Structures are given as structure tokens and as C-alpha cells.
Amino acid sequence: MSEIAIIGAGISGLSAGQILQKDHNVVLFDRAQKPGGLVKCDRINGNLFHRVGGHVFNSRNPEVLDWFWNFFDRDNEFLKARRNAKILFQGKLIGYPLENYLHQLDKAFVSDVLDDFLSPDYQPRNPFTYDDFASFLSGNFGKTLYEAYFRPYNEKIWNRDLSEIPLGWLEGKLPMPNLKEMLLSNVVVQEESEMVHATFYYAKEGGSQFIADRLSQGLNIVYNAPVSGIVQKDGAYWIGDHGPFDSIVYTGDVRSLDQVFPHSASASQISADVRNLPSNGTSNIFCETDPGDISWLYLPDPAIKAHRIIYTGTFAPSNNQGTDRHTCVVEFSGQYSYEFMCEQIKSLPGNLKPLDWNYEPNSYIVHIDGTREKIDAAKATLKKDNIHLLGRFAEWEYYNMDKAIEASMALGKELS
Ligand SMILES: Cc1cc2nc3c(=O)[nH]c(=O)nc-3n(C[C@H](O)[C@H](O)[C@H](O)COP(=O)(O)OP(=O)(O)OC[C@H]3O[C@@H](n4cnc5c(N)ncnc54)[C@H](O)[C@@H]3O)c2cc1C
Structure with missing residues (x-):
């Protein structure tokens, strides 16, 4: 049994805490005054405010689902809701994803879309053979849909030129349909309720804060504890008066590693390498x-x-x-x-x-060229010092809650 400190009580830290405390003594630290990180919610005049997003839960991974539902009475504490997404496009509410609902759009616009698809220049390829996000979107969906929908929408979300975004890291995170699937969805009209991931779970009371609060139960968590300046004495780590710890699991921003581990040459080198990650x-x-x-x-x-x-x-x-x-x-x-x-x-x-x-x-x-290689190298280097990077910002991965849990489960296996 070893002593482990986890920095961060977001979904990654809480899941790792629950998993690791089966075999180890674990203490979590968070600078906030309650658990949840990004999934935190507050009541405003009785209404539930998700401070970021509107976190709903689901997973395609049965191991993650099994692990998660161990903490909850699914049928009594959660609602299973149907995803009903729409797009406000050209003044009308259109089904989501847009390419499956071309039949709801103006005839002249759809005619231009079909001209793109029928043009000899239209030669869609396997999504991951495109160099960047912009060329994938315009190559796969055609110029008309790209200019009218995909470009303006995605530029708003990503806040940058889409040609600066490499594609590989989005694999599995974004739907990447091909022409046949798009046409099929328009010809054999399928309700969104029949599509994969059409449903999600949501707590009856308290939204995603309910999830964080439940996952925090039974854990030793120090709140209002911004961690910086971790010191190493006789091979063990100290966080202020807390310690000694054999290992640290870090779920904060990888770009700030040098502040958390100011005496570690590896951490300062890694921060310098990843400082420009957007x-x-x-x-x-x-x-x-x-x-x-x-x-x-x-x-x-x-x-x-x-x-x-x-x-x-x-x-x-x-x-x-x-x-x-x-x-x-x-x-x-x-x-x-x-x-x-x-x-x-x-x-x-x-x-x-x-x-x-x-x-x-x-x-x-956001990934730029070489991001994954840099993060992989950082993880390998830090592991030698018993420091483990976990979660959306430490691993710089586009994780949803279920993927954060999956990563925590993998770390649990590694440290068991
Ligand atoms: C807009 C938006 C919508 C989303 N919607 C969904 C959704 O519907 N469903 C879904 O499954 N996922 C969704 N996600 C993804 C989900 O938010 C993340 O996967 C998950 O919250 C990541 O958890 P984490 O623990 O890795 O990171 P975080 O939630 O960021 O947790 C990190 C924690 O570490 C603490 N911390 C960091 N540094 C320090 C330090 N030095 N000292 C002390 N504490 C520190 C922070 O205070 C924080 O509490 C969404 C994300 C966004 C941005």
C-alpha cells in the first residue's frame, strides 16, 4: 500500500481516487471549495446552473458503465433522456446532424449541395487521410455545406482557422460520415432517437454536481488547496504539511507543471515544450x-x-x-x-x-502538430519520477466524462 496524492477533484481525480483507494492511501487536493471541476453546478434562485456546458452522461464502454453505476441507483436517481438536437439554419429549425436532414432545407441550397457531390472534383477520402480539419470538412461534405454550415459553426467553437487544426486527434470524437451514409440518412429517413448515442443519463436532482458529490463520498479531499511548489525530500513528495507521498497523480493543466513541481528539471522542460498548446x-x-x-x-x-x-x-x-x-x-x-x-x-x-x-x-x-507525441513523451518521463498525468488538461485529450473515467481505470490497473 503506497501513499498517493491526487491533484484535482474533477471527474478524473474523483474516479482515480475511488479506484486507487482500494489499494493505497489517497489524499486529493483541489483549489475549489467543492468537487467537480468542469462539471460543477450551482443553484441560482432555485434553478440549476451548469457553470460549463450542460454535462450529461453516457458511455459506449460497458466497463465504464458498470463501474459508474456501482455508485448510483440508476433507475431511481437518474433519468434516461432522448437527445433532441436541432440546428438554427437559414431561419429554420433543422434536424441534427445537418447532413442527414438535407430534405428539410431549401431546394436551391440542396441542389448546390448535390452539384458538389456529383462534381468530378468531389473525391472524398478516408477522413484520416486529410491533413487538417478544414480540408476534411470541405472535402467530405462539399464546398456548399462547408461554407454555409461547417466552417462558420466550427470556427466559432474552435476560435481559429480550421486549417490550423490537425485531424488525427479528433478520431472517435466527432462523427465522420461518408457520402453513402449521408445519402442513406436522407433517403431512408432515420429518427435521431434510433441513432447511436441518442440517449443519455441525467441525475434527477442536481445535474452533474450530483455525480461529483457522490463520487467524492468516502474520499479524503482537501478543498481550497491550490497546489504549487511540491517539494521532494528523501525521495518522497510533500504538499505543504501533507506527506510523504510516494506518487502524485496530476489532473491540472500540463502547461503549469513547472509551478506545481518547481524543483523538477523534467517538469520545467515539459512545461517549456507544451507552453504553446492552444x-x-x-x-x-x-x-x-x-x-x-x-x-x-x-x-x-x-x-x-x-x-x-x-x-x-x-x-x-x-x-x-x-x-x-x-x-x-x-x-x-x-x-x-x-x-x-x-x-x-x-x-x-x-x-x-x-x-x-x-x-x-x-x-x-486544441491539438497542434506533434501534440500527442509531446504528451506521450512527458508521461513516460514523469512516470519514472512517480508522477502520473491524468485527465482532459493533463493528458491534453478531448475527454468526455466517460473517457476521463476510462483513463482513471487504466491508471488504476497500472498502479495496482
Ligand atoms: C463545454 C463543455 C461541455 C461538456 N459536456 C460534456 C457532457 O455533456 N458530457 C460529458 O461526459 N463530458 C462533457 N464535457 C467534458 C467534461 O467536462 C470533462 O471530460 C471532464 O470534466 C474532465 O474532468 P477532469 O477531472 O479531467 O478535469 P477538470 O474538470 O478540469 O478537473 C481538474 C480539477 O483540478 C483542479 N486543479 C487543477 N490544478 C490544480 C492545482 N494546481 N491545485 C489544486 N487543484 C487544481 C481544478 O480545480 C479542477 O477541479 C464537456 C466539456 C466542456 C468544456
């Missing part, structure tokens, strides 16, 4: 809205800076204080002022009324 923050404005049954509304219009509305009020009735109005989160990639967001939401549907807002400086990680 990431985006997210601004959210939490609103009351007219009730409806949409779960997500995507906003490709470049005139609106927000890129989606997440109707968290439709996920669970307890998320809304009253019954006549629902709640939602309008999400912007980047930092925007409350006043700017209030102006922007005036052009969105639902008679939105602002209730609160949040800016999370670190939410979307």
Missing part, C-alpha cells in the same frame, strides 16, 4: 427560456457569437424553479462580457432572460 475558454450565460423539448440548439450563423444553446431545463424538471419557464445555457467560445452576451441573446429564440453567467478560462483543448 486552448479556448468558454463564456456561458444562464437564462430563463420559453419551455420546449429541444435539448441542444446549434447556432452556425456567424452574426451570432454564441455557438449553441443547451436546454438544461429539459434534462430534469428539478432544474427549473417554476413550471411555466425552463432554463438554458447559451454558450460562447472565448471570453465575453455579461453585457455583450445580454445583447447577443436578444436575437435568439425563447424570450431569454439572463439569470447569471460564468467564464471558464480553460475548457476546450
